Amino acid sequence: MALIRALGLMSGTSMDGIDLAMVESDGEGEVRRGPSMFVPYEAAFRRRIEAGLETAKQILRRDERPGDLSALERGLTMRHAEAVKTFRTKFPAQKIDMIGFHGQTVLHRPEKALTVQLGDGLLLARETGVSVVHDMRARDMEYGGQGAPLVPVYHAALARSLPQEWRGSFPVAFVNIGGISNVTYVPAQGDPVAFDSGPGNALIDRWVSAEGGVPFDADGMIASEGGVVRAVVDRYLENPFFERRAPKSLDRLDFTLEDAAGLELADGARTLAAVSAEAILKAAEQMPEAPKLWIVCGGGRKNPHIMADLRTGAEQSSAQVILAEDAGFDGDAMEAEAWAYLAIRSARGLPLTFPTTTGCREAVTGGILARPEPMR
């Protein structure tokens, strides 16, 4: 099987910008990771997306684009096209067979089988001259799945290529701490088990933005001045979401700052970091066995308080917590790589999701292929 070279594009729930990453793969066990980069959104555009989340609450059918959302979708797509151009200038030797395009989630209501990602695949194909696989969540929902998380099939492929020193550490759990956190449990043999585990950085970002006027708590500096307010952590963890059995997934707005109201800026940042960590550790209760190794990726791994709390908690089950980089992976690029890998799987008609990752009735492929030129 010839390998396909795909460029994955991810604009995640943190809404901070676009991650791009190359993967060359057969969509199965052979995975060669290529270069990656990040293109941030300007602050005003980030605010427009944030406003878009509010507008999107009115959407009842996934193709509706009320208010500013059509213009926002176009702006978002053109920014992705521009990002691809920048990537090609930076890495001119990279041949791109196809693009895997996530778009921007503005609404996720799995209980209504509704998930909306802004992003015009056809426009992106025409702008870049490359075939684009997009809209990868919808089919899963048609099969009764949550429509998220989709990364697990890629986590599982990476787990099979762990360096020698970690091969004895199964079951392993990948944790992605983005705006929302999701986990993938990978046993030594058998299917991965995955689900969204709780708020990742989204609450911290919203808190420091509202109370401190900065977009995120860089290196946990604000939290370093504060302490954990236990009662507030406990209140967050009482949310019925944590008791719900997997499969399950979250919308960015499902958790709010209400329970943190009244805290000092630093205490709030520190307390919400503890909430992120404890929500992840709680996820182990829903795994078939406690993982021996946690591999952490996503921007939240750069918050030392989240990492410290994770390590302290994991020690109780003698588990180790490492950064994606410690296993030879790239914790910033992993989701974009996953979208490249998923595009390749989609092109080959391979399943993207499984009953154990999203709750779909049967393993199912997904994605729509948009070609730059109309078919003759």
Ligand SMILES: Nc1ncnc2c1ncn2[C@@H]1O[C@H](COP(=O)(O)OP(=O)(O)OP(=O)(O)O)[C@@H](O)[C@H]1O
């Ligand atoms: N140096 C840092 N210190 C602390 N936090 C950081 C740092 N760098 C990034 N972050 C956090 O990581 C977030 C971005 O993470 P990431 O790019 O993994 O999220 P995402 O891909 O948008 O989200 P999702 O996985 O939910 O789709 C930022 O919003 C910020 O909260």
Ligand SMILES: CC(=O)N[C@H]1[C@@H]2OC[C@@H](O2)[C@@H](O)[C@@H]1O[C@H](C)C(=O)O
């Ligand atoms: C609907 C949606 O966009 N969900 C995101 C979000 O961000 C993290 C978590 O919630 C995860 O379920 C998902 O993204 C990852 C990349 C996924 O689908 O695997």
